[in-house]
Amino acid sequence: MRKSSKLRNLISAILLLVAVSLSAQQAKYIFYFIGDGMSPGQVMMADTYKRKALGDSVPLTMMLLPVHSLQTTYSASSPVTDSAAAGTALATGVKTKNSMLGMNADSIAVNSIARYLHDNGYGVALMTNSAADDATPGAFYAHVTNRGQHYEIGRQAAESGFELITGAALRGLEKDGRVTDLADYIASQGVELLTDPEAVAASDSRRIILTPKSSLWNWDMGYYVDSNEGQMTVEEMTVTAIRHLSRHTPDSFFMMVECGSIDHASHANDGGAVVKEVLAFDKAIETALDFYRSHPDETLIVITADHETGGMTVGNNHTGYSARPEYLMPQKISKEIFSQYCDDLMNADKKPDWTEMKEYLSENLGLFSVIPISERRENRLKDVFNATFVDGQARRQETLYSNFNQFAVEVFEMLNEKAGIGWTSLAHTGNFVPLFAIGAGAELFTGLNDNTDVPMKILKAAGVQPQ
Ligand SMILES: [Zn+2]
Secondary structure (H helix, E strand, C coil), rough: CEEEEEEEEHHHHHHHHHHCCCCCCCCCEEEEEEECCCCCHHHHHHHHHHHHHHCCCCCCCHHHHCCCEEEEEECCCCCCCHHHHHHHHHHHHCCCCCCCCCECCCCCCCCCCHHHHCCCCCCCEEEEEEEEHHHHHHHHHHEEECCCHHHHHHHHHHHHHCCEECCCCCHHHHHHCCCCCCCHHHHHHHCCEEEHHHHHCCCCCCCCCEECCCCCCCCCCCHHHHHHCCCCCCHHHHHHHHHHHHHHCCCCCCEEEEEEEHEEEEEEEEEEHHHHHHHHHHHHHHHHHHHHHCCCCCCEEEECCCCECCEEEECCCCCCCCCCCHHHHCCCCCHHHHHHHHHHHHHHHCCCCCHHHHHHHHHHHHHHCEECHHHHHHHHHHHHHHHHHHHHCCCEEEEEEEEEEEHHCCCCCCHHHCCCCEEECCCCECCCEEEEEEEHHHHCCCCEEEECHHHHHHHHHHHCCCC
């Protein structure tokens, strides 16, 4: 047996022993991690990158937790759920139709476990690197027929009474370019609206909505691969929530931490960005595990996803029985940022030159420098380059969050081909998602879970009855 697998087995055995021996305890501190769009393909590609590219043979922290199971994600209206119906199922235990939030399929409002736990004295934090009014956090506090009702969702965030809600933005603060009264309404509800993560610890307010000003877009704080300076990480979100809740509700708390950018990068079929988002999410999980080690008999950590996005696989038709995750290492920019760069070039006075573009691709994505590109592949890239920049053909690729320049689409397709990443969709899929757990009540999650089972089991672990 290799040294690394011995170590892995030992860690798993110790964690399982601890989990089983303490399983009778009640969960007073609950961490609910939701990797949006994070399925076996996303997890395994990140783990393969860690092992093969970074030379680190210890698997992802989430993979080392003692309880592993599967979760089904279909909604009341489709085998392929959207984040609103999936978020509602994971928050309330009720299936609903795609686009609906915090309501059952008959449009009747249903309570989330965050509400039940809050009513039982638990502090609540809802943290995401997507927008604070996006589907996943919204499912825990809002009740609307459509996830796009951002102004209404923002008001309901203020009314929730929850201790901390964090995300890239509150999109209801503006409508049609005009400022709404949402900020005033939030203040009238006794909630402080902050834009500096450091200010949370300095504030005396118990109820805070944080939308970090460093966020790159209003739908996402930004990708790690873009090294956006000052960007709040999911790990920092977890630390901030632990500190805030430990201060205001030290006896019991519940936090939901979502990594929405795994989904966004998967919609874009940007494999390198996905891998780095999953690794960052795993660091946040490590932070929760540190907390668990100090409170092992009272802490429950559950990690799952709301659905799969993109149909991502380790391996594709170009690489066959192989994959080259090390080709993702030189990537310094996301597909969004590269597409923006291409759009700026199209609007510039000077036509771009292929030699300069090759240098840019080599510098920022490793193509031609680290990743060998055959003449046939270079000609393919050049054809799209000429069609886009010389002939000015403006074909676009539209996804839920972005609208990509065709040359950026071609370049990222080639990156995926070379790295051995397969994609089948620009949308979600109905595949299984994984569930990992440790701590008080973790054994409840063994066996197959439907998404509606997960929140009910969390309540059971906490000894709280839904009213
Ligand atoms: Zn999505």
